Amino acid sequence: DADVTQTPRNRITKTGKRIMLECSQTKGHDRMYWYRQDPGLGLRLIYYSFDVKDINKGEISDGYSVSRQAQAKFSLSLESAIPNQTALYFCATSTSGRAGETQYFGPGTRLLVL
Amino acid sequence: GDSVTQMEGPVTLSEEAFLTINCTYTATGYPSLFWYVQYPGEGLQLLLKATKADDKGSNKGFEATYRKETTSFHLEKGSVQVSDSAVYFCALHWRTGGFKTIFGAGTRLFVKA
Numbered sequence: 001d002a003d004v005t006q007t008p009r010n011r012i013t014k015t016g017k018r019i020m021l022e023c024s025q026t027k028g029h030d031r032m033y034w035y036r037q038d039p040g041l042g043l044r045l046i047y048y049s050f051d052v053k054d055i056n057k058g059e060i061s062d063g064y065s066v067s068r069q070a071q072a073k074f075s076l077s078l079e080s081a082i083p084n085q086t087a088l089y090f091c092a093t094s095t096s097g098r099a100g101e102t103q104y105f106g107p108g109t110r111l112l113v114l
Numbered sequence: 115g116d117s118v119t120q121m122e123g124p125v126t127l128s129e130e131a132f133l134t135i136n137c138t139y140t141a142t143g144y145p146s147l148f149w150y151v152q153y154p155g156e157g158l159q160l161l162l163k164a165t166k167a168d169d170k171g172s173n174k175g176f177e178a179t180y181r182k183e184t185t186s187f188h189l190e191k192g193s194v195q196v197s198d199s200a201v202y203f204c205a206l207h208w209r210t211g212g213f214k215t216i217f218g219a220g221t222r223l224f225v226k227a
Contacts, residue, residue, distance in 0.1 A: 042217035042220055044217075105157030105159065108156075
């Protein structure tokens with residue numbers, strides 16, 4: 001079984017709809033991250049969480065919110081989706097400390113906003 | 115500001131050819147440097163890393179050396195295989211001053227049999 005799972009893997013939605021992307025991990029890591037990937041732009045950080053009570057904005061948090069329901073679960077919500085949020089979204093995890101530099105990524109969720 | 119620049123792809127090579135994918139960076143402080151690989155339909159996975167100047171990271175025949183004097187971390191492999199076809203991302207990560215990671219735009223590699 002995969003260590004970092006994301007659901008759904010693909011999603012099509014309409015402008016203005018609220019959607020949630022979910023991430024679960026069995027690695028026992030305390031840190032979790034949400035990124036989006038756009039062609040030619042690499043990955044950009046949306047939000048990150050170092051433990052259950054810790055939520056931090058990343059480079060491009062506008063239009064997104066997150067919830068860290070448990071150490072193993074980190075959800076990303078688009079309150080009112082817009083077409084320029086069409087992208088590939090990745091969840092990632094890491095440990096704390098020096099070893100935490102390496103991030104472990106889920107398979108991604110491909111989102112299309114019409 | 116801090117940034118990472120990778121060579122544009124796609125890079126197309128024949129099997130057993132020598133590979134170089136260039137990565138240069140601008141950074142304050144002393145980041146660790148990474149190469150991640152993304153195979154079709156999958157998330158990124160760590161390929162190799164180097165945490166300080168002159169360190170060499172290596173894995174699966176790939177290697178890269180942290181060159182502070184030229185601010186570079188070029189990825190090399192002596193003989194590529196079809197199975198190396200993927201997108202390769204150079205990334206920087208700072209351990210101090212909060213969390214910060216910057217990814218390059220990625221370089222797509224195609225290897226022909």
